[in-house]
Amino acid sequence: xxxxxxxxxxxxxxxxxxxxxxxxxxxxxxxxxxxxxxxxxxxxxxxxxxxxxxxxxxxxxxxxxxxxxxxxxxxxxxxxxxxxxxxxxxxxxxxxxxxxxxxxxxxxxxxxxxxxxxxxxxxxxxxxxxxxxxxxxxxxxxxxxxxxxxxxxxxxxxxxxxxxxxxxxxxxxxxxxxxxxxxxxxxxxxxxxxxxxxxxxxxxxxxxxxxxxxxxxxxxxxxxxxxxxxxxxxxxxxxxxxxxxxxxxxxxxxxxxxxxxxxxxxxxxxxxxxxxxxxxxxxxxxxxxxxxxxxxxxxxxxxxxxxxxxxxxxxxxxxxxxxxxxxxxxxxxxxxxxxxxxxxxxxxxxxxxxxxxxxxxxxxxxxxxxxxxxxxxxxxxxxxxxxxxxxxxxxxxxxxxxxxxxxxxxxxxxxxxxxxxxxxxxxxxxxxxxxxxx
Amino acid sequence: xxxxxxxxxxxxxxxxxxxxxxxxxxxxxxxxxxxxxxxxxxxxxxxxxxxxxxxxxxxxxxxxxxxxxxxxxxxxxxxxxxxxxxxxxxxxxxxxxxxxxxxxxxxxxxxxxxxxxxxxxxxxxxxxxxxxxxxxxxxxxxxxxxxxxxxxxxxxxxxxxxxxxxxxxxxxxxxxxxxxxxxxxxxxxxxxxxxxxxxxxxxxxxxxxxxxxxxxxxxxxxxxxxxxxxxxxxxxxxxxxxxxxxxx
Numbered sequence: 001x002x003x004x005x006x007x008x009x010x011x012x013x014x015x016x017x018x019x020x021x022x023x024x025x026x027x028x029x030x031x032x033x034x035x036x037x038x039x040x041x042x043x044x045x046x047x048x049x050x051x052x053x054x055x056x057x058x059x060x061x062x063x064x065x066x067x068x069x070x071x072x073x074x075x076x077x078x079x080x081x082x083x084x085x086x087x088x089x090x091x092x093x094x095x096x097x098x099x100x101x102x103x104x105x106x107x108x109x110x111x112x113x114x115x116x117x118x119x120x121x122x123x124x125x126x127x128x129x130x131x132x133x134x135x136x137x138x139x140x141x142x143x144x145x146x147x148x149x150x151x152x153x154x155x156x157x158x159x160x161x162x163x164x165x166x167x168x169x170x171x172x173x174x175x176x177x178x179x180x181x182x183x184x185x186x187x188x189x190x191x192x193x194x195x196x197x198x199x200x201x202x203x204x205x206x207x208x209x210x211x212x213x214x215x216x217x218x219x220x221x222x223x224x225x226x227x228x229x230x231x232x233x234x235x236x237x238x239x240x241x242x243x244x245x246x247x248x249x250x251x252x253x254x255x256x257x258x259x260x261x262x263x264x265x266x267x268x269x270x271x272x273x274x275x276x277x278x279x280x281x282x283x284x285x286x287x288x289x290x291x292x293x294x295x296x297x298x299x300x301x302x303x304x305x306x307x308x309x310x311x312x313x314x315x316x317x318x319x320x321x322x323x324x325x326x327x328x329x330x331x332x333x334x335x336x337x338x339x340x341x342x343x344x345x346x347x348x349x350x351x352x353x354x355x356x357x358x359x360x361x362x363x364x365x366x367x368x369x370x371x372x373x374x375x376x377x378x379x380x381x382x383x384x385x386x387x388x389x390x391x392x393x394x395x396x397x398x399x400x401x402x403x404x405x406x407x408x409x410x411x412x413x414x415x416x417x418x419x420x421x422x423x424x425x426x427x428x429x430x431x432x433x434x435x436x437x438x
Numbered sequence: 439x440x441x442x443x444x445x446x447x448x449x450x451x452x453x454x455x456x457x458x459x460x461x462x463x464x465x466x467x468x469x470x471x472x473x474x475x476x477x478x479x480x481x482x483x484x485x486x487x488x489x490x491x492x493x494x495x496x497x498x499x500x501x502x503x504x505x506x507x508x509x510x511x512x513x514x515x516x517x518x519x520x521x522x523x524x525x526x527x528x529x530x531x532x533x534x535x536x537x538x539x540x541x542x543x544x545x546x547x548x549x550x551x552x553x554x555x556x557x558x559x560x561x562x563x564x565x566x567x568x569x570x571x572x573x574x575x576x577x578x579x580x581x582x583x584x585x586x587x588x589x590x591x592x593x594x595x596x597x598x599x600x601x602x603x604x605x606x607x608x609x610x611x612x613x614x615x616x617x618x619x620x621x622x623x624x625x626x627x628x629x630x631x632x633x634x635x636x637x638x639x640x641x642x643x644x645x646x647x648x649x650x651x652x653x654x655x656x657x658x659x660x661x662x663x664x665x666x667x668x669x670x671x672x673x674x675x676x677x678x679x680x681x682x683x684x685x686x
Contacts, residue, residue: 036661037659037661039642099642099659100623100625100642102625152642152644152657152658152659152662153505153623153644153654153657154505154657174503176505176506177623178506178623180506182503182504182505183503213661213662214488214489214490214491214492214661215491215492216490216492216494216667217492254495254500256494256495256500256662256667256670257495257499257500258500259500279488437627438627
């Protein structure tokens with residue numbers, strides 16, 4: 001078990017660090033899978049922010065930030081307490097807080113807008129304060145702002161595509177907290193490896209990016225470009241050429257210089273990256289969507305980094321399509337969600353080289369994102385993957401479901417039906433709390 | 439706050455890094471960690487630590503993009519003079535650290551001041567740093583941290599003039615302070631508990647690298663305040679200046 005002191009010191013380093021370190025671990029409740037530079041929520045999360053895709057003919061049809069009350073005992077517990085629409089449908093998908101957590105930046109994958117919400121002034125009523133509409137031009141051609149990750153004073157945005165061929169070659173883009181473009185770092189490709197070892201296998205694709213400051217490294221993963229993620233899912237599956245256009249790599253970067261160090265072959269679109277949180281745990285997990293394999297990226301005693309497939313997720317032959325993973329604060333449990341069968345699976349990762357599934361539960365007919373509280377006691381799920389990839393008809397359930405996890409069983413605490421509420425397709429979740437600012 | 443308490447809190451900065459008295463710093467710079475000292479980069483002798491378990495890159499092997507212009511405003515120096523911040527920062531590469539002297543959390547302000555102390559110690563070994571680098575400790579608690587208090591705090595940390603210049607700043611009050619904090623993006627909140635033994639203010643630990651032209655070139659958090667890494671950035675800016683001067 002890592003020390004609480006370390007976690008706080010690496011998570012925003014606010015002056016309250018020592019006092020908070022003395023609090024029991026169960027008193028802290030923030031998400032486990034965020035930038036280490038963020039201040040952490042130290043009590044029960046009060047709100048869950050849900051970045052939601054608009055659906056034509058459903059409510060106002062616009063993408064929107066939905067705020068759900070997560071305060072037990074509140075009169076509105078488990079209810080939608082606020083929505084903020086952004087004026088159209090932009091393929092709402094991912095986003096993240098800036099480093100002082102005053103803003104939540106949310107990306108649109110289709111036309112590359114970034115919506116900046118003030119979550120500090122009134123955390124229960126986020127307010128749209130800025131829209132960045134020139135991301136593609138300012139970045140030199142990057143399309144599809146996806147992961148938005150706080151670094152000190154700036155945000156690191158992983159793109160998904162480009163404006164030349166709308167394929168998967170893309171870049172990491174830095175913006176200041178004020179919304180000004182700082183730099184664009186194109187992902188290595190076989191013809192332009194930028195000095196990365198094993199650059200001959202580099203494909204230039206992007207998806208997630210996560211840092212491990214004490215080793216001065218970051219990892220990026222790879223998905224697919226605009227031409228695929230905006231295509232109808234069934235049509236894409238029948239298109240052999242389209243199915244070739246998925247990322248096959250994870251890239252290790254020098255965090256400080258933003259230069260790629262090494263490229264690893266990780267076939268089948270490795271998506272979310274989760275660094276372990278223990279102070280000596282120098283490894284990360286990722287899940288390859290198309291091959292349904294869990295991968296471990298780790299460093300040996302000679303400081304050589306490796307990517308190793310360490311477990312299957314469900315039956316890979318059935319293509320369960322793992323789409324999100326969430327690591328527990330003690331590095332012992334990894335939640336894996338699979339879109340096709342709608343299941344959440346818990347893996348015991350105490351031995352990271354030999355993950356072992358210990359639990360599974362069907363959450364819905366389709367399933368996507370998972371977020372867990374720092375103490376692991378609460379787990380939240382949403383249903384939507386992409387507007388054109390979600391299931392059709394009755395299988396197109398759209399929900400946020402909250403569960404209590406006692407180490408053995410998930411017990412549902414509440415659910416919000418996003419179809420019935422005429423909200424849309426819920427995807428990314430982030431936790432909010434007024435306690436961060438008072 | 440008494441002068442004794444101020445000096446005590448300055449000392450916390452040194453104890454936070456286990457360098458009370460500074461002897462350990464000098465020993466480290468002299469190569470006590472087992473590696474041969476590099477005269478061109480004496481900071482490398484500080485070696486790795488559990489928190490910074492890597493070797494820093496070569497200076498000039500990467501670029502530091504401009505983040506934005508550094509903020510300006512009216513400040514008070516430790517001898518009570520009123521100046522513009524931009525004028526204070528002119529002429530050298532600056533490392534600007536926002537703190538308050540009554541912060542007793544060793545993971546926050548004392549740590550930042552301790553890192554600057556280490557950097558000053560290294561700069562005594564390198565005339566290039568001594569001539570081109572300025573350290574700036576800037577209080578965001580003007581009500582308590584008067585020029586007199588900042589002077590006392592500075593005496594505890596920088597009793598001599600050798601090495602890089604180290605200056606200590608405050609402001610006349612919140613009206614002068616807030617625009618500067620906003621420009622830099624330094625968040626400071628009043629804690630709910632005013633009697634918190636760790637002090638009345640909550641803040642993110644941030645140190646800002648400002649080039650000779652008054653532009654922010656990097657922002658360091660607790661996780662990045664490795665003197666080796668910070669000085670690698672300073673040397674990168676010096677190489678950039680040299681390249682510009684040479685017309686490259």
